[in-house]
Amino acid sequence: MADADPRDRIDELAAALRAWREEYYAGEPSVDDATFDAAEDELRGLLAEHPDLTPADNPLDQVGAAPSGARRAIRHARPMLSLAKVSPANREEGVREFAQRFPGQPLRVTPKLDGVSLSIVFQDGALEYVATRGDGTTGEEVTSAARAVIPELPTALGDGAAGRVEVRGEAVMLQSTFDAYNAAHPDKPLANPRNACAGTLLQKDPAAAAEAGRVLRFYAFDVHAPEATDLTVQGLADRGFHVPAIEVVEGADAVLEVIAAIEAARPTNDFDIDGAVVQLDAAKAFAAAGNRSSTPRGAVAVKLAAEERETVLRDISWEVGPGGKVVPRAVLEPVFVGGTTVSSATLANQEVVRARGVKVGMRVLVKRAGDVIPFVSGPAPGPQPDDVREAEIPTHCPSCGTELVEQGNSRELFCTNLDCPAQTLRRLQWWAGRAAADMEAVGEVWIAKLYEDGVLRTPADFYAITAEQLMEYDRMGEVSSRRFVESIERSKDMGLRRALIGFGIRHAREGTAKRLCQAGFGSVEEIAAASAEDLAAVKDIGPIVARSIADYFARPEVAELVAALRAHGVSLDVRDEDRPVEVAAAADTPLKGATVVVTGAIVHPDTGEKVARPAFVRLLEQAGATSASSVSASTTFLITGNDVGASKTAKAQKLEVAVVDQAQAWGWLADAGVS
DSSP: OTTSOHHHHHHHHHHHHHHHHHHHHTTOOOSOHHHHHHHHHHHHHHHHHOGGGOOTTOGGGOOSOOOOSSSOEEEOSSOOOOOEEEOGGGHHHHHHHHHHHSTTOOEEEEEEEOSEEEEEEEETTEEEEEEEOTTSSEEEBOHHHHHHHOTTOOSBOOTTOOSEEEEEEEEEOOHHHHHHHHHHOTTSOOSOHHHHHHHHHTOSSHHHHHHTTOOOEEEEEEEEOTTOTTOOHHHHGGGTOBOOOOEEEOSHHHHHHHHHHHHHHGGGOSSOEEEEEEEESSHHHHHHHOBOSSSBTTEEEEEOOOOEEEEEEEEEEEEEOTTSEEEEEEEEEEEEETTEEEEEEEOOSHHHHHHHTOOBTSEEEEEOSSOSSOEEEEEOSSOOOTTOBOOOOOSBOTTTOOBOEEETTTTEEEOOOTTOHHHHHHHHHHHHSTTTTOOTTOOHHHHHHHHHTTSOSSGGGGGGOOHHHHTTSTTOOHHHHHHHHHHHHHGGGOHHHHHHHHTTOTTOOHHHHHHHHHTTOOBHHHHHHSOHHHHHTSTTOOHHHHHHHHHHHTSHHHHHHHHHHHHTTOOOBOOGGGSOOOOOTTOOSTTTTOEEEEESBEEOTTTOOEEOHHHHHHHHHHTTOEEESSOOTTOOEEEEOBSOOHHHHHHHHHTTOEEEEHHHHHHHHHHHTOO
16 A cells, blocks of 8 residues: 555554553553564654654653652653663664764663663652652652562662762562462462562552562662762662672673673573663763653663563464454463463464464464563474464454454454443453552452343443442452442542543543643543544644544443443542643742742641642642752752751752742742632
């Protein structure tokens, strides 16, 4: 199709990459690394040919995932960028090209761990906070969780660490920890170490998670200490940090030797790695190299060839997702690869099945390197059994029999029947999940049982379940039933953002839900009434996503669901923390355009009641200020409340930043009309 409009393919790839990235950071990836990287490469090539078609929300410029809004936002003093990649097939050429850009410079080579990136900030030697990478600019504070589940995390740096020190690195779940936890909890095993690491940091009760064996280890790979210039990454090992193996060498040949050694040692590691990082060792040289839009110029990630094992493809099953997408999964003779035993693997879509030439009964190669999920890469070399057979691509839904429709260049298969049993069950499980209603005590097994018995058909049915109903089941006593129902009752306060996630609309995941709330939509009904054109006008929402949302809400059964949820008292309105910050029209005060840092306990001047710091910061932003988490040379005001520590005020005085009492700030807020 040489005459096809490239705009359509660009929009399709961009929407898919955004959705896949959000799935990955939510711990529920649907495609393997190879599929994701191939889509990125295709989009990069199309945009090079058609730069005028670059989407406003270009996924190639994105880092990580946007903060969920559930925790205090932390704006990073320096962006936490991703790294440009060198593929396994291009290793030597890519390394030589990188080394030639910086002739004579020593290069640092370290293993690239596959976990969760964290920023750990100390002030005058004491731990101030721990934050996730988030979208690279703003992360979320996870200090309490990190202290609970990373038992070896240093809380003090000791002597010679004055001022602000930021340590960056990767939290991982060791393979030995992962195996021990699953052996102790066969009823609720963890899927893989990477997902387990991310999920552990988000536990509602991290202390209980740690007690149950869900503990992590943090490896430091970067330190920024403007006032402690002798503090190095290697030196962090003497201050209680785990530091990955570091080699500093010169020249491409030496770098390639170190990478080969890292690859050879991979099976002996107690943690997953998905590559090696090569970067300028000198901090000044690294800073001078600068950044691209989403990657530093002074570092590159060299991907390792995926670990590969041979096994037999017993069958190909076709599974129906919550949005109706029908995807193939390989049913395998169990094989140990990439640190875990694999009995099933993704095949992404029907075009991948055809392109990789896999057939049922044949010997195939299974890969799992830094990939969160294993995948079948193709037939194993050598003779194949005589009784292999072609994979049968379904024409009708394997659950309900509805004729499937093909969508996109990948010809992905979709069941359009919202009453499809498999699709309905997956939607119920998705609605109850952490990202949506967050029904903590409601497990997928019980959802499947209640669906099978006709108790659950739509998400609204959750809210009609009684403890008496549940106690009729074996293994569901009074305490368990009460916790089950209380968990459902608490979820009624979910709000617009979580509800949008819970609906499971194709292409519209957490990032889209947050953008719609920030755009000023106040309820599900307002979004349902909007046209595709109205939705596409929202910043960073493209036409494919907008059309998907509009088509979803145009269905009569969806309107019935929304009405039923309302009847049960479920909040489908935007919550205060998800609303856009509106700068007051008359906000001509010293706060307008200022960068502010808040420290100490904030008390309302009229009521004397304590005000949560995020609520106070929101008022400051409504008055036109920009908030930051730590004092720097760019800070305009340090606003102090009660019981202020000495470190931030001392730093403000040193940098000649104005220190303002909260009473003065409340006065400015009153003048701006936002208090």
